[in-house]
Amino acid sequence: xxxxxxxxxxxxxxxxxxxxxxxxxxxxxxxxxxxxxxxxxxxxxxxxxxxxxxxxxxxxxxxxxxxxxxxxxxxxxxxxxxxxxxxxxxxxxxxxxxxxxxxxxxxxxxxxxxxxxxxxxxxxxxxxxxxxxxxxxxxxxxxxxxxxxxxxxxxxxxxxxxxxxxxxxxxxxxxxxxxxxxxxxxxxxxxxxxx
Numbered sequence: 001x002x003x004x005x006x007x008x009x010x011x012x013x014x015x016x017x018x019x020x021x022x023x024x025x026x027x028x029x030x031x032x033x034x035x036x037x038x039x040x041x042x043x044x045x046x047x048x049x050x051x052x053x054x055x056x057x058x059x060x061x062x063x064x065x066x067x068x069x070x071x072x073x074x075x076x077x078x079x080x081x082x083x084x085x086x087x088x089x090x091x092x093x094x095x096x097x098x099x100x101x102x103x104x105x106x107x108x109x110x111x112x113x114x115x116x117x118x119x120x121x122x123x124x125x126x127x128x129x130x131x132x133x134x135x136x137x138x139x140x141x142x143x144x145x146x147x148x149x150x151x152x153x154x155x156x157x158x159x160x161x162x163x164x165x166x167x168x169x170x171x172x173x174x175x176x177x178x179x180x181x182x183x184x185x186x187x188x189x190x191x192x193x194x195x
């Protein structure tokens with residue numbers, strides 16, 4: 001099928017309108033298709049996802065020697081030992097219950113060597129939705145994230161709190177920059193044009 005030249009179709013439609021002619025079924029279909037394209041383009045814009053910060057990361061771990069699976073909870077910036085591994089989560093995020101589940105954590109895993117020193121064997125993000133891809137695979141142990149618990153705050157709520165000035169009565173009105181009557185922007189941010 002040859003490509004459709006939309007400029008030619010629009011020119012033909014405008015010519016019909018100038019001459020007072022009724023556009024045919026094909027031009028009506030083209031208008032409907034172009035409107036559908038605009039709607040699809042408008043809905044294809046990704047929305048910013050809200051992330052919830054949590055205080056506790058929950059991991060599962062497999063000891064391959066004993067075939068034992070353990071589940072353990074670790075507070076952020078605290079270390080828990082599983083066998084010869086030390087697991088330290090630095091951040092843990094989850095999505096609200098109304099959205100698609102996305103749970104991730106930034107974690108550091110150290111292994112205790114035979115000489116008593118610790119060697120960093122993993123630093124990075126683990127995703128609960130893909131434990132087979134983003135978990136730690138070790139010759140003796142496997143560790144993966146299962147969930148985050150104890151929500152602290154939402155990143156969307158944190159951003160809106162920073163955007164709003166404090167409401168302390170008259171002090172807030174005095175501290176806020178004067179608003180422009182035409183467009184509601186502070187006068188400092190308006191673009192000045194020389195004439």
